[in-house]
Amino acid sequence: xSNTKYILGSFAxxxxxxxxxxxxxxxxxxxxxxxxxxxxxxIEAKLGVxxxxxxxxxxxxxxxxxxxxxxxxYYTMAHDWPMNIGGKPSLPLPNFVPVTFExxxxxxxxxMVATFFFRNHLFPGRAPRVxxxxxxxxxxxxxxxxxxxxxxxxxxxxxxxxxxxxxxYNERKYVSYE
Amino acid sequence: xxxxxxxxxxxPLVTGKDITYAKVTDDxxxxxxxxxxxxxxxxxxxxxxxxxLWVVSVGYTFWTGIGAWGLNKTVGWAWDITDFVWWVGxxxxxxLISAVLLLFRQNWRNSINRSAEAMTIFAVICAATYVVAHxxxxxxxxxxxxxxxxxxxxxxxxxxPLVWDAFAISTYFTVSLVFWYCGLLxxxxxxxxxxxxxxxxxxxxxxxxxxxxxxxxxxxxxVSLILxxxxxxxxxxxxxxxxxxxxxxxxxGWHTTIFPPYFVAGAIFSGFAxxxxxxxxxxxxxxxxxxxxxxxxxxxxKIIMVTGSIVGVAYLTELFIxxxxxxxxxxxxxxxxxxxxxxxxxxxxxxxNVISPQLFWFKKIRTSIPISWVLSIVVNIGMWFxxxxxxxxxxxxxxxxxxWAMFYPTWVDVGIFVGSIGLFFTLFLLFLRFLPGIAIAEVxxxxxxxxxxxxxxxxxxxxxxDEQVKFFQNSLDKxxxxxxxxxxxLDVRK
Numbered sequence: 001x002s003n004t005k006y007i008l009g010s011f012a013x014x015x016x017x018x019x020x021x022x023x024x025x026x027x028x029x030x031x032x033x034x035x036x037x038x039x040x041x042x043i044e045a046k047l048g049v050x051x052x053x054x055x056x057x058x059x060x061x062x063x064x065x066x067x068x069x070x071x072x073x074y075y076t077m078a079h080d081w082p083m084n085i086g087g088k089p090s091l092p093l094p095n096f097v098p099v100t101f102e103x104x105x106x107x108x109x110x111x112m113v114a115t116f117f118f119r120n121h122l123f124p125g126r127a128p129r130v131x132x133x134x135x136x137x138x139x140x141x142x143x144x145x146x147x148x149x150x151x152x153x154x155x156x157x158x159x160x161x162x163x164x165x166x167x168x169y170n171e172r173k174y175v176s177y178e
Numbered sequence: 179x180x181x182x183x184x185x186x187x188x189x190p191l192v193t194g195k196d197i198t199y200a201k202v203t204d205d206x207x208x209x210x211x212x213x214x215x216x217x218x219x220x221x222x223x224x225x226x227x228x229x230x231l232w233v234v235s236v237g238y239t240f241w242t243g244i245g246a247w248g249l250n251k252t253v254g255w256a257w258d259i260t261d262f263v264w265w266v267g268x269x270x271x272x273x274l275i276s277a278v279l280l281l282f283r284q285n286w287r288n289s290i291n292r293s294a295e296a297m298t299i300f301a302v303i304c305a306a307t308y309v310v311a312h313x314x315x316x317x318x319x320x321x322x323x324x325x326x327x328x329x330x331x332x333x334x335x336x337x338x339p340l341v342w343d344a345f346a347i348s349t350y351f352t353v354s355l356v357f358w359y360c361g362l363l364x365x366x367x368x369x370x371x372x373x374x375x376x377x378x379x380x381x382x383x384x385x386x387x388x389x390x391x392x393x394x395x396x397x398x399x400x401v402s403l404i405l406x407x408x409x410x411x412x413x414x415x416x417x418x419x420x421x422x423x424x425x426x427x428x429x430x431g432w433h434t435t436i437f438p439p440y441f442v443a444g445a446i447f448s449g450f451a452x453x454x455x456x457x458x459x460x461x462x463x464x465x466x467x468x469x470x471x472x473x474x475x476x477x478x479x480k481i482i483m484v485t486g487s488i489v490g491v492a493y494l495t496e497l498f499i500x501x502x503x504x505x506x507x508x509x510x511x512x513x514x515x516x517x518x519x520x521x522x523x524x525x526x527x528x529x530x531n532v533i534s535p536q537l538f539w540f541k542k543i544r545t546s547i548p549i550s551w552v553l554s555i556v557v558n559i560g561m562w563f564x565x566x567x568x569x570x571x572x573x574x575x576x577x578x579x580x581x582w583a584m585f586y587p588t589w590v591d592v593g594i595f596v597g598s599i600g601l602f603f604t605l606f607l608l609f610l611r612f613l614p615g616i617a618i619a620e621v622x623x624x625x626x627x628x629x630x631x632x633x634x635x636x637x638x639x640x641x642x643x644d645e646q647v648k649f650f651q652n653s654l655d656k657x658x659x660x661x662x663x664x665x666x667x668l669d670v671r672k
Contacts, residue, residue, distance in 0.1 A: 012199075014626070033391045033393075035389060036390055036395065037199060037203075037390060037618075038364075038395075038619040038623050039395040039399050049393060052397050054397055054401060055404060073336050076324055080331065080333065081333060085337055086337075092337060095336060095337045098342040099342055099345050102346050105349055105353060105411070109352070109405060109408060113356050116360075116397050119397065120397060122363070123386055124384070124386055125382075128382055128385060128387045129387065129389050130371065133371040135371075135389070136364065136367045136388075137368060138198065138203060
C-alpha cells in the first residue's frame, strides 16, 4: 500500500462520479483530477476549477489580426506604392473590409487554438499522460493523490458507496508509458 | 447533468437497445479498427480511378496551358469557375452544421458534424485546385498573395474581389481544418487507448497527448464555442466574396446586389444535399443507423426545402429586377437565359432547384430514404447548372453581337470535373477508414438525455402523461431503426 501513488475510482456513469466527488469532498479528501470520455457539465464548479481565460486570448488575437490586416492594406495600397487603379482612391476603406475581416478571423482562430494547445501541453508526439486507459472509452475516473490523503480504506469505501465499479491503487502515475 | 429530463415530445437522437458508452465507442470505431469491407473497396477503387483521371486532366492542362479547355475569347470563364463555385458551395454545409447548429444548441448535429466537416475540407481542396488550374501558369500562383517581390515591390490589388477571394478561401480552409482537428483529438485518443503496437504509436502522435482531464475538456468546450462563433460570419463572408467575383463586374446578369444572400442560400442548399447524399450511404454501409436516424434525415430535408425556396425566390427576384430595371442589356441577358440557346440549362436548373425540393412538403417523401437520396443528387445537379447558367449565359452573348459564341467543353474540362468528384470521394473514403466518422464524445453526451433507451426507461417509470407518450410513439413510426417491439415497450408501466 505504501507504494501507491494514486487511487483511482472508476465509474460507469457520470452522475455516480459526480456523486462520488460530493462524498469525497464532504470528507475533506482532495481530488487530484478527473478523466472522462466526454465533457461533464458542472464539474468545474464542483472541483473549484476557475473559468477559462481563453476568450480573452481569442479577443486579443482577433484584435491583433484587425490591426495587422489593416496595416498590411494601408502599407501596400496607400503608403508603399499608391497606384491609380481605375481612378479609385488609394485608401478605399470599404474595399479594405473583406481582407481585414478575414485576417481577423484567421488570427483569432489560430491564436486561440495555439494558446489552448500551449496551456494544455498538446502537441504532436507528446506522450499521453493517461492514468486509466478506459477513461477515453466508457469509464469516468476520479484520481486521488495517495500521499496527501492517508486514509485509503475510507477513500475506497466512499468511492464504492457512490457506485464505483472498480478502485485501483496505481504505483505509477501514468499507465500509458508502458 | 441529467438533473432534468428532456421532453418526451422530442424525437430520440440515438436509437437501439443496450446502448452503453462502451457500445458507442465499439460501433463507431468498427470501421477504423477492422479491415474495410467489400463496399468500401469497391467505392475506393472507383473513386481512385476518378482521382487518376483528375491527375491526367490537370497534368495535361498544366502541360499545354488552358487552351486545352473549350474556352474562346468570348467565353473566358466556364466549367472551371462553375466547378469552383459548386465545390465551395458544397463545403458550406459542413461549417453550417458544425458552427451554426452548435450556436443554436441543435443536438442533432452531434452525430453528423464530423463527416460534414470532413466533407467541407475535401470540397474546399477540390475548389482550390480549380483556382490554381485556371491561372494558366500555376507555378506563379503565389502572386495572388502580397509577398515582397522584385518588381518594385509591386503589391496585389486589394480592390479586387479575386484577391479577397484568395484570402477568404485560404482562411476558410485553415479555420475549418483547425476546427475539425480539435474536435477529432478526443476521438483519436479513444482509438489510441484501444490500439496496440505501431497503430497505437501513430494515433498517439495524432492525438497530441490528449488525456480528457477536467481542464482539457473545459478549454475544449470554450475553443469549440468560439470557433463556432467566428466560423459563422466567416462562412457567410466566404460565399459573399465568391459572389462578389461576379457582382462587382459590369456584366449583365452578374452585376446584381442580390448575389451575396442568394449565393449563401444556394451554398447551404447544395451543401446539405451533398451531406444527404453521403450520409444516406454512410449510415447503411457503416451500420450507423442508430446514430444517424430518420430524424436527422428529415431535418436535413427540411433545411434543403427552406433553402431551396429561398433560392427559388432569388431566381424570380432576378427576373423581376431585370424587367423592372428597364436596362436593355439586363433584360436581354435574362431573356437569353430563359429562351436563348442555353434555355435547356436554365430550365434544368429551375426544375432541379425550385420544383424538386418542394416535394419535401410531403412527409412520405422526406422520410423515404431512396427518394431523399435521388432528390439530393437532383439538387446537386441543379446547383451545378445554376453556376453554369450564371457564368456562361452571361458571357456568351456580350455587348458586341459579332463576337457572340457558344461554349463546348473538351474532354479535359469533363475530365477535371469528373476527376474532382473522384478526388473528393477518395479523400472521404480514406477519412472513413482511418478516423472516427462520428464524433464519439459528442454522441456520448446524448445517451442520458436524448436516446430512445433513456426515454423508454423514463416512460416505463411513468414520468410522462399518456397523451405525450402517444405522440412520441407516433413520431417513432418513421424510424427505420426502431422496431414494432420498441414502440410497444412504451406501453409498459412499472
